[in-house]
Amino acid sequence: MTVTYENFQDLESEEKVQGVRNGLPPPQSLLQHLRSGPCLLLLSLGLGLLLLVIICVVGSQNSKFQRDLVTLRTDFSNFTSNTVAEIQALTSQGSSVEEMIASLKAEVEVIKQEQQAGTSELQEHTKQKAQLGHCPHCPSVCVPVHSEMLLRVQRLMQDLNKLTCQVATLKNNASTERTCCPINWVEHQDSCYWFSHSGMPWAEAEKHCQLEDAHLVVINSREEQNFVQEHLSFAYTWMGLSDLEGAWKWVDGTDYETGFQNWKPGQPDDWQGHGLGGGEDCAHFHPDGRWNDDVCQKPYYWVCEAGLTQASQESH
Numbered sequence: 460m461t462v463t464y465e466n467f468q469d470l471e472s473e474e475k476v477q478g479v480r481n482g483l484p485p486p487q488s489l490l491q492h493l494r495s496g497p498c499l500l501l502l503s504l505g506l507g508l509l510l511l512v513i514i515c516v517v518g519s520q521n522s523k524f525q526r527d528l529v530t531l532r533t534d535f536s537n538f539t540s541n542t543v544a545e546i547q548a549l550t551s552q553g554s555s556v557e558e559m560i561a562s563l564k565a566e567v568e569v570i571k572q573e574q575q576a577g578t579s580e581l582q583e584h585t586k587q588k589a590q591l592g593h594c595p596h597c598p599s600v601c602v603p604v605h606s607e608m609l610l611r612v613q614r615l616m617q618d619l620n621k622l623t624c625q626v627a628t629l630k631n632n633a634s635t636e637r638t639c640c641p642i643n644w645v646e647h648q649d650s651c652y653w654f655s656h657s658g659m660p661w662a663e664a665e666k667h668c669q670l671e672d673a674h675l676v677v678i679n680s681r682e683e684q685n686f687v688q689e690h691l692s693f694a695y696t697w698m699g700l701s702d703l704e705g706a707w708k709w710v711d712g713t714d715y716e717t718g719f720q721n722w723k724p725g726q727p728d729d730w731q732g733h734g735l736g737g738g739e740d741c742a743h744f745h746p747d748g749r750w751n752d753d754v755c756q757k758p759y760y761w762v763c764e765a766g767l768t769q770a771s772q773e774s775h
Contacts, residue, residue: 563626570619638767641671647686651765652676654690658758661741664697665710673765674710675699680719687762688748695753697761700742702727702752707742720750727752 624639640651653671655664661675668674677699678684699710707715707727723745729738733754741755753759 560626563622567619567622567626570615570622573615640765640767644765645690646767648683649767651767652687652690653763654692655696655760655762656692658694658760660758661697661701661755661761664759664761665699667761668763671763671765673763676762676764677709677711677713678719678721679713684719684721684748688744691744691746691748691762692760693746695746695751695757695759696744697759698742698744698750699764700750701740701755702729703740703755721748723749723751726750 622642640646641653644651644653646652651673653668653673659667665675675698676687678687700707700715701710702708709715709718727739727742727750729740729752731738733739735754735756737754739752739754742750742752743759745751
């Protein structure tokens with residue numbers, strides 16, 4: 460047994476010697492080596508650097524989070540401001556519409572009273588005319604008064620119908636359809652017409668009509684030509700016909716070649732001698748109703764036209 464134990468000790472001694480020869484320090488020696496000054500300093504620096512990197516990464520993420528938070532707050536603030544502004548605008552529009560409805564209702568009541576008064580007067584004149592019988596003065600006195608009163612009542616009825624329709628349109632402001640002609644517009648067939656009393660260039664006149672949900676007048680028939688002609692002032696007046704793109708076109712897309720035309724003899728001639736540059740690309744009415752082409756920049760009167768819906772046509 461003794462010999463065997465000694466052999467184990469010899470074996471352990473040989474392993475230590477072999478380990479030294481192979482360059483591997485014993486465990487206790489390695490721990491002492493790490494605890495030495497330079498190694499401990501390097502280890503501390505490494506840990507400090509790692510901690511610094513971690514802090515930088517966390518700080519960067521936190522900074523990005525802060526920027527995102529500021530952006531979200533700004534967006535929310537802008538959204539809130541815009542929403543409040545839209546609500547205020549809608550409230551203001553609602554108040555304006557309510558005021559307009561109240562004003563129109565007041566006008567309707569005034570016209571109703573005038574209509575009732577006119578009807579009473581007309582009935583009185585009719586009664587007086589019947590009582591006078593074959594009075595020799597009736598043709599010169601009673602008949603003109605009677606006709607004047609009848610015309611007055613008819614005009615009051617037209618104004619009353621227009622105002623009533625306007626009130627209904629304002630109340631039903633969700634509808635974009637035009638069911639009656641605006642005040643100061645003239646209704647004819649299935650359209651409304653507005654005749655200006657001042658002048659402006661063709662393009663500006665068309666823009667003015669578009670702001671009223673209309674366009675410069677488009678002539679589709681001799682009957683419509685005669686109606687417009689009856690309402691023209693003694694001035695040149697723009698219509699919705701031009702050849703700005705090299706071919707004559709109506710503003711609403713109506714086919715020009717197959718449609719109604721009423722040019723003066725020799726027109727259109729695209730005359731270049733006016734000294735204003737370019738040709739004559741816009742059509743207008745002469746005071747006699749016939750058509751002529753002229754320079755679009757000239758300030759002529761104009762006529763707007765807007766269509767009526769089927770509902771309006773059925774209600775008349």
